[in-house]
Amino acid sequence: MSDLRLYFMECGSLKTQVQMIKMNQGLGDPYEVPVPFYLIQHPRGNVLYDGGNALEVAQDAVAHWGQGVVDAYTPVMTEDDFVVNQLERLDVDPASIKYVIQSHLHLDHSGAIGHFPNAEYITQRRELEYAFTPQWFQKPAYIRPDFDRDVDWLLLDGPHDDEYDLFGDGAIKTLFTPGHAPGHMSVIVNLENDGAMILTADACYTMDHYNRTALPGLIHSASDVADSVDKIHRAVDKYEATPVTGHDPEEWPKFKKAPEYYS
Template sequence: MLKAPFIAARLALASLAILVAGCSGMPAPRASGVERLYILNCGEGEAGDVSRWSPGVNVGQPMPFVDNCYLIKHAQGWMLWDTGVSDAIAALPDGLAPADPKAVHWRRPKTLAGQLAQLGVQPADIRYVAVSHAHPDHIGNVELFPQTMLLVQKAEYDWPGANNAPRFKPEHPVTTVEGDKDVFGDGSVTIIATPGHTPGHQSLLVKLPKTGALVLSGDAIHFKSNWDYRRVPSINVDKDKTLASMQRIADLLAQQHAQLWINHDQAQRDTLKMAPAYYE
């Protein structure tokens, strides 16, 4: 006759075998988490009159501008936030002069394609391209990624361009967003609706394991003094929504203990590590 401890051991082993067999056909759990973030140089230039972005302040004064893109390596794939001014500008000896002398004269010291190649990343490797908004200094290279899913607010996607032309190629794969979106489903990368600069402007909350939380402003804020004094550029489509979006970002920074990275602010950009260095 078998003793009770022996029977219990046999039953435990049988149960384990059944569990293993049952799990063998189950899909593996989805990987989660941001692994690193690169800052890419997506343009440098000079505004002819900075008061275009700060009405009544520093009228007639020029100001340097930078244009950042951000490459995010997530366990589920690569994501690119904004694409900067067109890589074609790199071939122009004096850059691209604006029609409005108050606007930014852009230059492209490094191409986006070249910086990705330096990191060993091909355009086809990018799972998502998300853009803060549809101005040319943010969507200039969207078509370097013709098969990559584009993430953009529906209000921005539907916003007509010059002569009512679409701002994006209709054949480009797109997911139109209405409000916030948890991109990878794990809370590590979240699109935040921040309208005002344009109808469907959006910012990005990124949670890095070592650096902590970051809010990538897009053009919800153009430079630090505008943020400090809540100044709204005259070119924005809606002043009240811009101010509400600034407040939303302020609340988010407090809730998440996050840093604010302002896209066009050269003084801040010059304190940060650029690719091929990265943040974890």
């Protein structure tokens, strides 16, 4: 639709190793990945899709994430990278954010929660439940102070609420893509000039993951990961969309970044 703008934004990067992003590949090889999030301006309100890392990560990452996490995924972030500060530089008032859609609640996506007083925070019910009660192998990825907040949650229910149409006009729709996390959601943005874009977030870390040659290093269900990649392919065909991968150092530099935008 017209009057829709999509801004690509980045909350710094994570210094990690190839196998953390591409399971069983490049063991020990250094790999630095961007931490994307997105602002979507719709005539009826501003929408965030994720928010990068919490502000505390720029101040004392070890205190906020723990030494083990920082050793595995070393954040490169300054306070300027915090979502609220980036929006301020775009002249976007925190009070103008109407919805924050969470792809999932992992630590490099949860930085916006609680910082937008008029926002409803959209996540899958099963993702919020799992964030409070993760299995041992996912526990380090969920930082409870980030999401254990008194905010207005809008909870969706898996396949039942799939392709949830945010404003009822087809401009912004969620796509239920579990696997990396149990309640993961991608987002479809239907732009007038640039066509549809599917923001996959961590349903496809990189194009290898999209092209079915790698699983993500951190996984909840491999079976669901594979099904969700197939589902994203079907959505790409259906909407003639451009897939935008979630932590992809090869693809990310090819896209325009805020203050430039897609429309």
